[in-house]
Amino acid sequence: MSTYAQKKGVGAVIWDYLTTVDHKKIAILYLIAGGFFFILGGLEAMVIRIQLAIPDNNFVSAGFYNEVLTMHGTTMIFLAAMPLLFAFMNAIVPLQIGARDVAFPFLNSLGFWLFFFGGVFLNLSWFLGGAPDAGWTSYASLSLASEGHGIDFYALGLQISGAGTLIAGINFLVTIINMRAPGMTYMRMPLFTWTTFVASALILFAFPALTVGLFFMMFDRLFGSNFFDHTMGGNTVIWEHLFWIFGHPEVYILVLPAFGIFSDIISTFSRKRLFGYSSMVFATVLIGFLGFMVWAHHMFTTGLGPIANAIFAVATMAIAVPTGIKIFNWLFTMWGGSIKFTTPMMYAVAFVPSFVAGGVTGVMLAVAAADYQYHDTYFVVAHFHYVIIGGVVLSLLAGTHYYWPKMFGTMLDEFLGKITFWLFLIGFHLTFFIQHFLGLMGMPRRIFTFLPNQGLEIGNLVSTIGAFFMAVAVIVLLWNIVITSVKNVKVGNDPWGDGRTLEWAISSPPPFYNFKQLPLVRGLDAYWIEKMEGKKEMTPAEPLGDIHMPNSSFIPFMISLGLFIAAFGAMYRVDYAWGLPVLVVGMAITLLSMLVRSIKDDHGFHIHKEDLIDDKDKGGKA
Amino acid sequence: MKRLGKWRLLPLLAVVALLAGCGEPFLSALQPAGEVAQIQYDLMVLSTAIMVGVIVVVAIIFILVMVRFRRKSEDEIPKQVEGSHTLEIIWTVIPILLLVVLAVPTVSATFKLADVSEMDQKAEEGESEALIVNVRANLYWWEFEYPNEEIVTSQDLIVPTGEKVYFNLKASDVKHSFWIPPVGGKMDTNTDNVNKFWLEFDQTKADEAGGIFYGKCAELCGPSHALMDFKVKALPRAEFDQWVADMQNVTEPVQAETATAQAGQEVFNNSCIGCHAVTPANTTPEQARMGPNLTDFGNRTLVAGILENNEENIKNWLKDPEEYKPGNKMTGKYNLSDEEIDAVTQYLMGLKVQE
Structure with missing residues (x-):
């Protein structure tokens, strides 16, 4: 299959990406889409910080501010952080375990397109009467009272993209269980790979809770059911439970893969085996397990009573133990190592103290009685940004620099990378450290303005200045991507020189x-x-043979498009007569596409042994 | 990277220094003004102390690593260490012990703060000694009902100092959360059920704060969530009793005195009284109490919880409440000319149960 290397027109490239089932190309799709939403969420964050720079500001109106804060949280969690992690999982995990691709390439593509159409649907709300405005948590009483279609966009958009996430999670579970290369034991x-595995298991168990919650919400708003209407026997606290039964594991779905990326980076650039590998694995699994036992710590002030609060407080504290094990294992991986401060390593090194700062405030928040003070204040805002930015976003930036050569075959510029790093790190601490104190000084979260003479001015101004540092850092990163793509200096298998895992044993990008x-x-x-035995390549575990590959398919795009159309129908059915037919047409597109997939035989194709030998003769690497 | 390590330590030292008291005394949780806030503050200090200890240990190892183990030559291959059981046991067991130290006071305080048994005794033995306040949160305003004293007021919570005050909390539209940062942590006002907790207000601290604490809504409830403030006047028991007695004395709407105010009262009775009561009796059902009770309006610290209480601000508020509290439920419910607004303002300013 030498078509792989041929030059193609723009249209052909676009068609290739629309129909691809190749994990490496889907990774690039996730990276582009996730990156786009990350910038969108970042712009929303800048609106928030500009509005709060000075007291009594009127940069944006109160209602618009609530839309911005809701979309900032929702976009960053569902449409930026998770897809960007999926980008690295897709690009790297199959290589790390020596697999041909993921277990279900077709589903992999479907997962991406569902996420993409869900995200686009959610963001179209900006142009169609207003975005959701009840916070990313969308608590039931407020979200049911919210006027317009904002919350409908939230429920339907997340439902569609959530299905994509669930599919992706299942796919990685099956891939990691079944497709490991010979000798790759657990x-x-x-x-x-381990953290992807555990995070995928968390997705499998956590997302159904969100799906159920969103279905209830959708039916309450669009079809007149009363799951959350307390005057009709419903209950709003149920939404809080469903949301957080999903929402807390979600934190670990995000942060565990981040731990994984950092573990690999730290080990690589210390030139040392990960210290306490088996306890790292054990801690990962334990965090994943305990992650399901602590959701009510988000609800200490809901009024669940002292017994529930005490149990969830202690359970939450318990998570500190495996997390602490991880921190010390990272430190002792570096201890005695040979540390090279590349850009990814700088992120990894900065992550350790930053994440410790987020972790210790997590334990403080677990102290239920004291949480009555912290809850829903800027202390909590500071805490979760330390965890999400100090953990997840730093890992995404580290991963971007670290895996970029493997994904695109060229390195990002190290000098610009370090500028991004320092600007981002300084901006991050400047923005969020002071917010701990703002919260303790009485500033509730999610307020569109604050009045003067309450002692909150300086802290908010400092925080806004920090946000600009982060914005500049991201711009430098984009510039870095542009100029290195233009230069496009090709690199070999192991551009960092210290690669330890299988993905560095294959060409960049791989065939x-x-x-x-x-x-x-x-x-x-x-x-x-x-490498330590002086070899340049992995020893093959099988003789050269034909390789079975899946065909590209446009069906995943069509299935997702159908749901996208149906969502508009479901939403506007309440206002317009055309809503119902559009709902039916959309569902028909989806179901027919599924039918075609079911009845049409698609056996894929084989790359013949002769062609592979041919490649090698031309100097291609395997 | 060495600089990074040191730089990380600085803010932590600052934590200890700053925790000792920052923010404004009427708003800051770091200047506890009552038993509940004190318990919570002590827990904050304990947990912060433990956590700073953890951070110091991590920081020391971190700095040593950054200094000692930089790559000196591209050829060096460090020893590949698998792990150390001793070290792993140490960093598993010590955190567990630290957490036990933290968990015990946590559980004990959680139960203590939830102890409202004194409230429930009332039902069995008739009137209880405990002061009970029913808090009803509404889109951007607060109602405070004293069931035993049979009076209702709004926006300004009046409480006696030096004793436990018990609260029944609920919301009438969407979920809100009731929070007086210097006096104690928050509790949500749910739409589905009544939540209960207690607070205690300290006289000395109240005096330091200028007699008034700020209360906040801590749960996103709509556009004006940020502006859903209330004020807390904490008084010595005798003054509180006097206020209650004065409130109870108002059984009929107080007649306005000046001619303008009388005209204003007439306008009020035609346009406003459907939502706003001017007598403190709690005989009307909750659903009918659609706006704040205005019996003691002249003595309120603020108009609508956010504007200084003066003639100018009352007029501005009445002319266009939307400008000050977007999304409020008062906008568009009445149609008054400028003269009528002036008259109503005069009337409202005269509504005082105490001079």
Whole structure:
């Protein structure tokens, strides 16, 4: 299949990406879409900080501010952080375990398009009468009272993109269980694969709770049911439970893969095996398990009573133990190592103290009686931004620099990378550290303005200045991407020189079929072991043979498009007569596409052995 | 990276220094003005102390690593260490012990703060000694009903100092949250059920804060969530009793004195009284109490919880409440000329149960 290397027209490239089932191309789609939403969410954050720079500001109106804060949270969690992590999972995990692709390439594509159409649907609310305005938590009493279609966009958009996430999670579970290369036992898997595995399990169990909650919400708003209407026997606290049964594991869905990326980076640039690998794995699994036992710590002030509050307080504190194990294991991986401060490593190093700061405030928040003071104030805002930015976003930036050569075959500029790093790190601490104090000084969260003479002026101004540092950092990163893409200096298999895991044993970017012959894994850090024995490549575990590959398909796009159209119908059915037919047409597109998929035989194709040998003769690497 | 390590330590030292008291005494949770806030403050200090300890340990290891283990030569290959059982046991067991130290007072305080048994005794033995306030949160205003004293007021919560005050909390439209930061943590006002808790107000601290604490809504409830403030006047018991007696004395709407005010009263009775009561009796059902009770309006610290209480601001508020509290439920419910607004303002300013 030498078509792979041929030059193609723009139209052909677009068609290729619309129909691709290749995990590496889907990774790029996730990276572009997630990156776009990350910038959108960042702009929303800037609106928030500009509005709060001075007391009594009127940069935006109260109603618009609530839309911005809701969309900032929703976009960053669902449409930026998770898809960007999926980008790295897709790009790297199949390579790390030496797999041909993910287990279900078709579903992989479907997962992406569902997320994409869900995200686009949600953001179209800006142009169609107003975005959702009840916070990313969308508590039932307020979201049911919210006028217009904002909350409908939220419920339907997240429902569609949530289905994509669930599909992606299942796909990674099956991939990691079934498709590991010979010799890649569970206890030889790199930490990023392990954390992807556990995060996928969390997705499998957590997202159904959100799906149920969103269905209730959707039916309450669009079809007149009364799940959350207390005057009709409903109950709003149920929404809080459903949301947080999903919402707390969601934090770990985000942060565990971040831990994985950092574990790999720290180990790589310390040139040392991860300290306490098995306890790292154990801690990951334990965090994932405990993550489901603590959701009510978001509801300490809801009035669940002292017994529930005390139990959830203690359970929450327990999570500090495995997290602490991880922190010390990272420190002791570096201890005695040979640390090279590349851009990804700088992020990893800065992550450790930043995340500790977010973690300790987490334990403070677990102190239920004291949480009555912290809850819903800027203390909480500071805490979760320390966790999400100090953990997840730093890992995304680290991963972007670290995996960029593997995904695109060229390095990002290290000098610009370090400028981004310092600006971002300084901006991050400047923005959020002081918010702890704002909260304790009596500033509730989600307020569109604050009045003068309450002692809140200086803190808010400092915070806004910090936000601008982060904005500049992101602009430098974009510039970095542009100029290095233009130069496009090609790199080899292991551009960092210190690669330990399988993804560095293959060319950058890898051929579409990945490893020509499945590699034989002889231990943890498989590639490092071979390198230490003086070898340049992995030992193959099988003779060269035909490779079975899946065909590209446009059906995932159509299935997602149908749901996108149906969502408009469901929403406008209440106002216009055309709503119902549009709902039916949209569902028909989806169901017919599924039918076509079911009845049409698609056996994929084979790359013949001869072609693979041919490649090698031309100098291609496997 | 060495600089980074040191730089991380600085703010932590600042934590300890700053926790000792910052913010304004009428708003800051760091200047506790009552038993509940004090319990919570002590827990904050305890947990912060433990956490600073953890951070110091991490910071020391971190700085050592950053200084000692930089790559000196591209050829060096460090020893590949698998792990250390001793170290792993140490950093598992010590955190567990620290958490136990934190968990015990946490659980104990959680139960203590939730103890409202004194409230419930009332039902069995008739009137209880405990002071009970029913708080009803509404889109951007607060109602305070004293069921035993049979009076209703709004926006300004009047409480006696030096004793436990018990609260029944609920919301009549969407969920809000009742929070007086210097006096104690918040409790949500749900639409579905009544939440209960207690607070205690300290006289000395109240005096330091200028006699008034700020109360806030802490749960996003709509456009004017940020402006859903209330004020708390904490008084010695005798003054509180006097206020209650004065309130109870108002059984009929107080007649306006000046001619303008009388005209204003007439306008009020035609346009406003449907939502705003001017007698403190709690005989009207909740659903009919659609706006704040204005019996003691002349003595309120603020108009609508946010504007200084003077003639100019009352007029401005009546002319266009939307400008001051977007999304409020008062806008568009009445249609008054400028003269009528002037007259109503005169009438409202005269509504005082105490001079």
